[in-house]
Amino acid sequence: MITNPVPTPEEMGEILGLSPDRVKAVRAIMSRPGPAKTSGLSGKLFAKATKKTSRVRRTAAKKAKK
Amino acid sequence: MPRKSRVKSVFLNIPYDTPFESLFVAYVVGLTQLGLHINAALAVANQGRLETIIDLIEKSDFSIHDLSRVELSHGVPRFNMPVELGLALYRSRVTRGEHRIFIFDRNRRQAQRSTSDVNGIDPQIHNGTVKGLMSGLRNILRQPRDMTTVPEMLASFRAVQRKLPELRRNAGSKSLFEPAIFQDLTLASLVESQRLIAQRRAGHAV
Numbered sequence: 001m002i003t004n005p006v007p008t009p010e011e012m013g014e015i016l017g018l019s020p021d022r023v024k025a026v027r028a029i030m031s032r033p034g035p036a037k038t039s040g041l042s043g044k045l046f047a048k049a050t051k052k053t054s055r056v057r058r059t060a061a062k063k064a065k066k
Numbered sequence: 067m068p069r070k071s072r073v074k075s076v077f078l079n080i081p082y083d084t085p086f087e088s089l090f091v092a093y094v095v096g097l098t099q100l101g102l103h104i105n106a107a108l109a110v111a112n113q114g115r116l117e118t119i120i121d122l123i124e125k126s127d128f129s130i131h132d133l134s135r136v137e138l139s140h141g142v143p144r145f146n147m148p149v150e151l152g153l154a155l156y157r158s159r160v161t162r163g164e165h166r167i168f169i170f171d172r173n174r175r176q177a178q179r180s181t182s183d184v185n186g187i188d189p190q191i192h193n194g195t196v197k198g199l200m201s202g203l204r205n206i207l208r209q210p211r212d213m214t215t216v217p218e219m220l221a222s223f224r225a226v227q228r229k230l231p232e233l234r235r236n237a238g239s240k241s242l243f244e245p246a247i248f249q250d251l252t253l254a255s256l257v258e259s260q261r262l263i264a265q266r267r268a269g270h271a272v
Contacts, residue, residue, distance in 0.1 A: 007103075016252070
């Protein structure tokens, strides 16, 4: 099935009977930068930190078994 | 500038419940990004449900029926999706096939067993995944010059999903299955779509 070219948000807003302000509000949300990272570490550092933690946990678990 | 052609519309028949939220967003993003206007019962508040569904099917160019969740709910089979499929099949018959029907399901075996009467319609199998769903939509829908790719659709899906809490707050919706957030999801998908189109043009210009 062949569809039409993609409508703009404003065209769709009209089809849906929405006000231009509503379209603007959604545009604003989508253009805002995403939430900041919570860990504060870079991806590489975070991976290293979590790997170390898990290794410590495994060692601790092995010792506990003995 | 006024639009030259009418936007084609699709009747979307899917389960409206929390475990299906991710695929619901994927349907909205995927179909919108492929240039369609979605007609769904949830977008029309406080109306006679059956009348609304019949009206929506009648004004849609085709329909998509996701039968992946036709199962027991609190001991009762969920008949809504098959009932709506039946209405669309009748619509297809009276329009001599002009109203086309597409079925989506989780796996092929389930599709063949649950709706053996419509085995003539080849179902699109999404395996319950967003990627599977986007691939299914690309299998059945083509755009002029056929541009949108599955990775692009997935990128848009992720972008819209990241903004869901904010979109939901903005629409004042407790659930995703309410008219206001449904409309905003459509607009958000189109904003992402425009961004992609602009990126493509910039890529071609280099």
